[in-house]
Every structure is written in structure tokens, then in C-alpha cells.
Amino acid sequence: xxxxxxxxxxxxxxxxxxEVLHGISLAMRPGSIVTVIxxxxxxxxxxxxxxxxxxxxxxxxxxxxxxxxxxxxxRVAAGLCLVPEKRELFSSMTVEDNIELGGFLRRASExxxxxxxxxxRFPRLAERRKQLAGTLSGGERQMLALARxxxxxxxLLLLDEPSLGLAPKIVVDILNIVSELRKTGVAIxxxxxxxxxxxxxxxxxxxxxxxxxxxxxxxxxxAVDPALMESYLGAHS
Amino acid sequence: MHLDATIATFLIQDGLTNGAVYALLxxxxxxxxxVTRVIFIPQGEFVAYGALTLATLDTGNVPGTPKLLLCFGVxxxxxxxxSWRRDLKxxxxxxxxxxxxGLPLLIYGAVLYLAPLxxxxxxxxxxxxxxxxxxxxxxxxxxxxxxxxxxxxxxLITSVGVHLAMLGLGLIFFGPEGLRAAPLHDGSFxxxxxLVTAQSVLIYLMTILIMIALYFFFEKTxxxxxxxxxxxxxxxxxxxxxxxxxxxxTAFVLAATIAALSGVLMGPITTIYYDTGFLIGLKGxxxxxxxxxxxxxxxxxxxxxxxxxxxxxxxxxxxxxEIIVFGLIVPVLxxxxxxxxxxxxx
Numbered sequence: 001x002x003x004x005x006x007x008x009x010x011x012x013x014x015x016x017x018x019e020v021l022h023g024i025s026l027a028m029r030p031g032s033i034v035t036v037i038x039x040x041x042x043x044x045x046x047x048x049x050x051x052x053x054x055x056x057x058x059x060x061x062x063x064x065x066x067x068x069x070x071x072x073x074x075r076v077a078a079g080l081c082l083v084p085e086k087r088e089l090f091s092s093m094t095v096e097d098n099i100e101l102g103g104f105l106r107r108a109s110e111x112x113x114x115x116x117x118x119x120x121r122f123p124r125l126a127e128r129r130k131q132l133a134g135t136l137s138g139g140e141r142q143m144l145a146l147a148r149x150x151x152x153x154x155x156l157l158l159l160d161e162p163s164l165g166l167a168p169k170i171v172v173d174i175l176n177i178v179s180e181l182r183k184t185g186v187a188i189x190x191x192x193x194x195x196x197x198x199x200x201x202x203x204x205x206x207x208x209x210x211x212x213x214x215x216x217x218x219x220x221x222x223a224v225d226p227a228l229m230e231s232y233l234g235a236h237s
Numbered sequence: 238m239h240l241d242a243t244i245a246t247f248l249i250q251d252g253l254t255n256g257a258v259y260a261l262l263x264x265x266x267x268x269x270x271x272v273t274r275v276i277f278i279p280q281g282e283f284v285a286y287g288a289l290t291l292a293t294l295d296t297g298n299v300p301g302t303p304k305l306l307l308c309f310g311v312x313x314x315x316x317x318x319x320s321w322r323r324d325l326k327x328x329x330x331x332x333x334x335x336x337x338x339g340l341p342l343l344i345y346g347a348v349l350y351l352a353p354l355x356x357x358x359x360x361x362x363x364x365x366x367x368x369x370x371x372x373x374x375x376x377x378x379x380x381x382x383x384x385x386x387x388x389x390x391x392x393l394i395t396s397v398g399v400h401l402a403m404l405g406l407g408l409i410f411f412g413p414e415g416l417r418a419a420p421l422h423d424g425s426f427x428x429x430x431x432l433v434t435a436q437s438v439l440i441y442l443m444t445i446l447i448m449i450a451l452y453f454f455f456e457k458t459x460x461x462x463x464x465x466x467x468x469x470x471x472x473x474x475x476x477x478x479x480x481x482x483x484x485x486x487t488a489f490v491l492a493a494t495i496a497a498l499s500g501v502l503m504g505p506i507t508t509i510y511y512d513t514g515f516l517i518g519l520k521g522x523x524x525x526x527x528x529x530x531x532x533x534x535x536x537x538x539x540x541x542x543x544x545x546x547x548x549x550x551x552x553x554x555x556x557x558x559e560i561i562v563f564g565l566i567v568p569v570l571x572x573x574x575x576x577x578x579x580x581x582x583x
Contacts, residue, residue: 093465
């Protein structure tokens with residue numbers, strides 16, 4: 001068995017005095033898709049932000065067998081990349097510039113090559129190269145956020161609610177794209193409220209409730225778990 | 238004396254010349270604010286340092302600024318050492334020594350050697366800019382970098398502190414006497430009733446050139462785009478790996494360069510004292526506010542307007558010249574705050 005790409009041990013995060021993550025541990029192998037599901041406010045977004053270094057946390061984050069670098073920028077350089085819930089695009093800049101900036105830490109030659117791959121994967125964005133990011137539709141923005149992230153050639157993609165606020169048809173498109181991405185060898189840590197859809201494309205799943213891991217296991221097993229079905233999957237089936 | 242066409246053209250020329258410099262300063266203020274959220278009050282000191290450095294070089298003497306640069310470098314070096322006290326890496330230390338000690342020493346040595354040589358004015362300008370521009374880097378390192386995540390208010394207070402400190406240092410290193418630099422070019426020509434000096438033509442050309450250069454930097458280079466991205470969305474920029482430090486340093490060095498060039502342009506048309514820069518910088522600030530602290534083109538146009546208003550006010554009501562110029566921002570602030578209220582209600 002190859003070693004884990006990401007290994008979280010006993011991660012705690014506090015906002016002021018309120019602790020929101022109470023010791024989360026999680027492991028994922030290179031190239032796998034792991035999903036973190038749970039209700040609103042369970043701490044899923046906080047977990048991703050802690051892994052990316054956007055917010056401070058205590059506990060051990062091992063990336064590729066070594067402690068993860070300290071700053072966000074150094075983590076990007078090491079191959080982590082977060083696609084946040086709010087996308088955080090450069091709205092008054094063109095689609096092209098947004099994509100270009102995604103490869104900020106890559107060499108110019110690499111950037112050109114990756115850009116062509118990205119445009120092939122997202123032909124819609126290629127059509128809208130010159131358009132301002134702020135004028136895109138919700139689905140296109142999510143595509144742009146993904147495209148920008150891919151430009152950094154990540155080994156671990158952290159996706160926060162990629163389907164949030166999108167029409168059902170587009171949710172399917174986006175999740176298809178996500179499961180396509182794994183063929184490129186990138187590992188994906190996927191936070192999703194749409195638990196059923198997330199478990200369908202994931203290898204492993206973690207159920208987080210009130211800042212703690214309640215259940216974990218192969219996604220296929222969680223998807224047919226009767227207790228889980230009732231509280232998280234029932235409404236969607 | 239009443240206003241006739243001849244006087245009006247003189248005033249317009251005067252307003253345009255000053256307005257062009259204000260435009261540069263306004264652009265630098267907008268640039269620094271949008272990228273770092275710092276209101277760049279010490280800009281005026283950079284202008285004065287630039288003008289006074291050039292004026293001293295004109296006399297063949299060594300100005301005080303290279304020594305000051307050396308002091309800044311040492312301070313930055315010590316701060317870096319302090320921040321690395323827990324884990325010191327050799328390559329980072331070497332880079333630090335080269336940047337904070339090597340660079341100012343090199344500039345100091347070069348100035349010592351070059352200053353008495355009576356070189357052509359263009360070279361003197363280049364020397365001036367290469368002394369002042371790195372100051373932007375050290376001032377950012379010393380005063381602002383430790384506060385990268387502070388609120389706009391804290392950064393503003395810091396700016397007032399940096400302004401006062403640099404004002405005092407200006408007095409120490411240049412003394413209280415005013416200096417006037419030699420024009421970069423002595424020539425002049427007449428256009429109808431108007432005497433146009435080569436210096437004022439140079440100011441227009443430089444202003445336009447710098448604006449074009451800035452345009453290319455922000456539109457065509459990846460670093461320029463990264464600065465814009467930071468201004469649009471700070472978190473987004475960090476998530477693609479753009480370091481806050483990198484954009485901060487770049488913004489400050491650009492602003493210091495622009496300020497030094499403004500000083501060089503301004504130095505030969507008016508006598509500059511160690512504290513003159515502040516008032517000049519404030520007029521750039523008025524233009525930046527008129528541009529809503531965000532728009533480069535509006536700021537540039539507003540700066541020309543500020544220059545015009547100042548020049549006509551000095552004719553009609555010279556005692557109230559400054560009041561009229563600074564009074565310009567009151568209606569704009571009211572207008573902006575009305576806009577802000579509507580925004581909150583939405």
C-alpha cells in the first residue's frame with residue numbers, strides 16, 4: 001500500500017473561544033476521492049480551510065508524509081488547492097486572466113500547456129475567454145473556479161460545496177467533471193451537502209456532525225447505511 | 238488685474254503642469270491603497286527626498302539619502318533576523334543580507350563615486366530614482382509588513398507615523414533650507430503668447446509615459462495581474478499562491494519610484510523643502526479621493542482638475558488657494574457617503 005497523501009490527526013479549530021472542530025482525523029490516498037458530508041454548520045468548510053491554512057488549527061497535518069508547509073501560498077506551491085464555497089474569483093477580470101493567475105506559481109511554458117488542457121476540458125470557458133468573470137452564470141463560475149484551481153497542477157484538490165446554488169442539471173455536470181478529474185491522478189477532498197451524489201463518486205466518506213467524525217468508511221457502504229439514509233440521504237432519494 | 242485670454246492660457250498651462258504631477262501621485266496612492274489597503278501618506282516625503290536628492294546631486298555633492306537608505310536596510314535586516322529567530326535558514330539569510338545590506342551598500346558606493354563626476358542630468362535622475370525606489374521596499378518591510386492583516390484604520394495610523402518619521406529624517410539629512418534642482422533641459426519655445434519650457438513638456442511626456450508603462454504592467458504582465466487580483470479579491474489571490482508580501486512590496490516600490498520621479502519633475506519648477514512634499518502628496522490624495530480610491534482614469538482626470546482649480550484659485554483668491562483645493566473633496570465625500578447609505582439599504 002502506498003503512503004497516504006493527506007493525513008489529519010486530531011485537528012482542532014476555534015473561532016475565538018468557541019471550538020468548532022473537536023479533533024478530526026482523516027486519511028486519504030493519492031488519487032482518491034474522499035467526501036466529507038454532514039449538515040450545515042457541522043464544520044466541513046472549516047476543515048477544508050484548516051487544511052489549506054486559511055485559518056489556524058492545532059493537530060497534525062501530514063501531506064505526502066511530511067508536515068504541510070505553514071503559509072497558504074507555500075501549500076499551493078506544494079500542490080494543495082482549495083476551491084472555496086464562494087469561489088473567490090477575480091470578478092472584474094477576464095476569464096482568461098483568472099485562468100492565467102491560477103498558474104501564478106508555475107513556469108510560463110507549463111502554464112501555456114496546462115491552459116490548453118483546461119480549455120479543452122471546459123470548452124464553455126474557451127468561448128468566454130474575454131468576458132469578465134463577474135458576468136458568468138453560476139455554473140460557469142464554478143467551472144472557472146475549477147479551471148483556475150487546475151492551473152496550479154494540484155495533487156490534492158479541496159472542493160467546498162461545488163454544487164451549491166446550482167440548478168440540478170448543472171450539479172450533475174459539475175460532479176461529472178469532478179469524477180473525470182480523478183483520471184488525471186489528482187486526489188479530491190470533497191465537501192458536499194448533496195450527500196447522495198457525493199458518495200456516488202467518492203471512494204471513502206466521512207460523516208461530520210458538530211465538529212466530530214461520527215462515521216467513516218467506504219463510500220459504497222455509507223450510501224446504503226440505513227441510519228445515514230434516514231438523516232442525510234432520505235430526502236434526496 | 239482681471240482675467241484675459243493671455244493670463245488664462247498661462248494659468249491653464251500652470252494647472253496642467255502641476256496636474257500632471259498630481260496625476261502621477263494620485264495613481265500611486267490608488268495603486269498602494271487597492272493592493273495593500275494602506276493610505277500612502279508618506280508619499281509626499283518620497284517626493285521631497287527625490288527632489289532634494291536631485292538638487293544635491295546637481296551641485297556635485299553626495300546627498301543624505303543613500304546613507305538613510307543604508308539605515309533603512311539595516312533596520313529591515315534586523316527585523317528579518319528577529320522574525321526568523323526560531324528557525325534560521327542559510328539561503329534565506331544570504332538572500333536577506335544581499336537585499337537589505339548589499340543593495341543599499343552598492344547604491345551608497347555608486348553614489349559616492351558618481352556624485353562628484355558632474356554627469357549629464359539624465360544620469361543624475363537615474364541615480365536619484367535608484368536611491369529612492371528601494372526605500373519603498375524597506376519602508377514596507379519595516380512599517381507595514383508586520384501589519385499585513387491589520388484594519389484600514391491601524392494602517393492609516395501607521396502611515397501617519399511613517400510620514401512623521403520620514404519628515405523628521407528629511408530635516409536631519411537635508412537640513413531646513415529649500416533647494417531647487419536644475420531643469421533637466423534648459424530650452425523653451427513660444428507658442429503664441431505662451432512660453433513653454435522644456436521642463437513642462439518633459440513633465441507631460443513623463444506622465445504619459447509612466448501611465449502607458451503602468452497600463453502595460455497591469456494588463457500584460459502576470460505580476461501586474463496578480464496585483465490587480467489582490468485588489469479585487471485578497472483571499473482569491475492567496476489561494477492561487479500570490480503572496481501578500483510580494484504584491485505589497487511591488488506596490489510600494491512602484492509607488493516610491495513614481496514619487497521619486499514626481500519629485501525629479503517638480504524639483505526644477507519650484508523650491509522644495511524637506512516638508513514640501515506633504516502638501517504636494519495631499520493634492521494627489523485629493524485626486525485619488527475624487528476617483529473614489531479605485532479608478533485610475535478618473536484619478537488622472539481629477540488630478541488635472543485639481544491642478545486647474547489650484548492655478549485659477551491662486552489668481553482669483555490666492556489666500557484661499559489651498560482651502561479651495563481641499564474643499565473639493567467635501568462634496569465628493571458627501572456624494573460617496575450617500576452612495577454608501579443606499580448600498581447598505583439594498
